[in-house]
Amino acid sequence: MSSITVLLVDDHLVVRSGLRALLGTEPDFEVVAEAASGEDAVQLAQALSPSVVVMDLAMGPGMDGLEAIRRIRDLNERQAILVFTTYDSDADIVRAVDAGAMGYLLKDAAPGEIFAAIRGAAVGRSVMSPPVASRLFQQLRNPDEVLTPREAELLGLLTEGLSNRELGRRLFISEATVKTHLAHIYTKLGVDTRAAAIATAIRREGMR
Amino acid sequence: MSSITVLLVDDHLVVRSGLRALLGTEPDFEVVAEAASGEDAVQLAQALSPSVVVMDLAMGPGMDGLEAIRRIRDLNERQAILVFTTYDSDADIVRAVDAGAMGYLLKDAAPGEIFAAIRGAAVGRSVMSPPVASRLFQQLRNPDEVLTPREAELLGLLTEGLSNRELGRRLFISEATVKTHLAHIYTKLGVDTRAAAIATAIRREGMR
DNA sequence: AGCCATATCAGCCAAAAGGCTGAGGCCGCG
């Protein structure tokens, strides 16, 4: 009976057709459209109201996945959105969830996991890949280690290679304040040099 | 007549089936097997001698793409191997080419490009995505900016967040030597702090 | 043999970063 309609969003054609092929093996799924950009995704989600939007976070130029999630939620609060991406970055997970994603799946998930996640999302359940879940739990267990928004901002600029002076100028704060923030960041990240902070930041936010 | 036999290697099921679906639309391609790991790839390449091996560099745990390329070339010098990956990292491109790849395609390539690249590889021609090609040319044009092996090694450890002292210990050289190498690395990368060096190193080697 | 790239090391000095202590203002929550 009523099948689950799915909108696929990914900037890679091969991923879209792979997913389409995969979902085609299950009788209750129906891929109603594909989008290669955030813009298209928003438009198609509005036009078609699919049961579930399955989308990658990394998108080419233009609107990124997170922004697309927000826009889609703005149009329809109840739209189920499932993130389907390659990397399990701490920041991305958190951001995706609070942008309104129902679940977070990694691309190396087994077919069964993918099916279950989509079916779950369709009925309003949250699903996530085990590695993703464990990261989230860790964040909840160690709230001490979570950076404040300002610290995260600093850390972001830090990974651009800026000096303390430049950081200060960029953020309209004194160099003293920059050093204070950095000291906090270091203790939270468990490092004691900016180099190590950059390294762990990029590896944490980046991949693996 | 004689169709082009293809071995697909990618750790993501969706990518494999997407590619299979895509290649299925062209009558002259025949996907003879899929491999999800480097180990399987080597074995299948040897057993089936496909016209072209299309593979991702990023592979889960175990043998990575580069290693798999080398192994396959060891077994059969003439085997055509086409790298099909998401990111165009300077280092990866160079390494893939000298590991023996015939071409280097990005996953966001248009279907036509993909077909052309595989057909080209099958007859011994080298093909690469435009952005990839431009990077290679840039490397050839600016040999001054190419790091020596030792410098590259240092840079690698630098991105782990090590201090000069630690770098020295790790490489069994004095801190003075470390500083000399770093100075050279900085001028070659066009930066003047280790933080910036780490940042550009990771962004260059990393992705985008 | 001479030359060049690479790798190694030293010393000196200035600039940047890091550790520590203390402190004021703002805001939300009980």
Added chain:
DNA sequence: CGCGGCCTCAGCCTTTTGGCTGATATGGCT
């Protein structure tokens, strides 16, 4: 209304880094 988290800033002192100049050794290429 007080407590605590967050953001802001200062001063002081040590360590680390970076810039510069110069030197030795090795190995390959001409």
